[in-house]
Amino acid sequence: FGAQEGYFGAGSSPLVVGGTVIVNVGGTREEAGVVGFSLATGATKWATTREPASYASPVAATVEGRTCTVVVARYQCLLIEPESGKVRWQFPFGMRGPTVNAATPVVFRSGDGGMRLLVTASYGIGSVCGGFNADSFRRAWEGTDSLATQYCTPIVIDDHLYAIDGRDDVPPADFVCVEAATGRVAWRERSFGYGTILSADGKLVVSKTDGELVLVRPSPEGLRVLSRSRVLEGSLRALPALAEGRLFVRDDTTLACLEVGP
Secondary structure, rough: OOOOOOOOOOOOOOEOOOOEEOOOOHHHHHOOOEEEOOHHHEEEEEEEOOOOOOOOOOEEEEEOOOEEEEOOOOOEEEOOEEEEEEEEEEOOOOOOOOOOOOOOOEEEEOOOOOEEEEEEEEOOOOOEEEEEOOOOOEEEEEOOOOOEOOOOOEEEOEEEEEEEEEEOOOOOOOOEEEEEEOOEEEEOOOOOOOOEEEOOOOOEEEEEOEEEEEEEOOOOOOOEEEEEOOOOOOOOOOOEEEOEEEEEEEEOEEEEEEEOOO
């Protein structure tokens, strides 16, 4: 599709929705910013937009009884029908220059049951959060003050967002808890260090890029660290995988399997 290589190659994971594989390709010259492939045959089903690719992975969302796909591209956030490739709506997100959209979009329900979407990036871009349906997106809050994370995808628990605010390559980075409805910061643990977050068993597993794992009990009252362990000497930038009480982490040279279950 004539896609241009980004700063860090290709980093967006494909998404399977029904019989379609959706890929954030970035084929700007061939109207193939986002492409849908047949899961059964690999044939191209559709291609849409001229958006360059980001590093953020698409996510599925059930909107008014239908499954749609939210895609953060290089300069736009789009809602796409997975079977046809039709773009239902889009809004600008991103910035030209040496910037990166890498955190996966977060779809969640607010306390009143409405659909909500959060997208976030660093480099002065910040966050945009609001409600949406199949036809439109409505901003509730935006900006860089509460959350602007380079590639840590926020976790939503009980109407609060938990994330690492800042950049891996330009410290400091803070661990923050943010009210999802308003963008107000509930608490901020300054200079916590950068990393990624998984949610499981009512807890958060924070994989810091310096090789430390931190087990956290999420609470809007403040940071509650249950345990810490330095598991590898290199940088932990890849998102860990958790399965049946085993956590898989890797740095540039080593893959480790850790027993974290009871």
